[in-house]
Amino acid sequence: MTILTGYRLMWMLVMFDLPVGTPVQRKAATAFRGSLLDDGFEMVQFSVYTRLCSSREQANTHVRRVENELPEGGKVDILFFTDKQYERMMSYTSGKRQSARKNPDQLVMF
Numbered sequence: 686m687t688i689l690t691g692y693r694l695m696w697m698l699v700m701f702d703l704p705v706g707t708p709v710q711r712k713a714a715t716a717f718r719g720s721l722l723d724d725g726f727e728m729v730q731f732s733v734y735t736r737l738c739s740s741r742e743q744a745n746t747h748v749r750r751v752e753n754e755l756p757e758g759g760k761v762d763i764l765f766f767t768d769k770q771y772e773r774m775m776s777y778t779s780g781k782r783q784s785a786r787k788n789p790d791q792l793v794m795f
Contacts, residue, residue: 694768697744699726699734699751703759713756720754737768 699721703714718728724747726734738744748763755761776783 693740695738695741695744695765696768696771697726697736697738697747698729698764698766699736699761700764701732701759701761703732703756703761710756710758714759717754717756721751724750 701717703717704710705714718734721734722728724736726736729735736747738747744765751761751763772785774785
């Protein structure tokens, strides 16, 4: 049995800049965002999405899904960090520090 700890749990961060100059490009960018949401990602900012993964193997599954949905053009980066590192994130809105984000109490199983 594997024990899930803040050092084993990892966050997957997908950041992207996609072209939106034409209707076709806008449709592709919207479809890419929708695919991230459908795969359980949460929007942090308009082009920044995160997802909690219970293992590197699960993260690799989601990397493959992102790769399968990549639109033509643009740039997509994927970053991984532990749950413990996520807890230390500092957020500011309108120059004011926000309360720490609450991490999920448990993984949602489907």
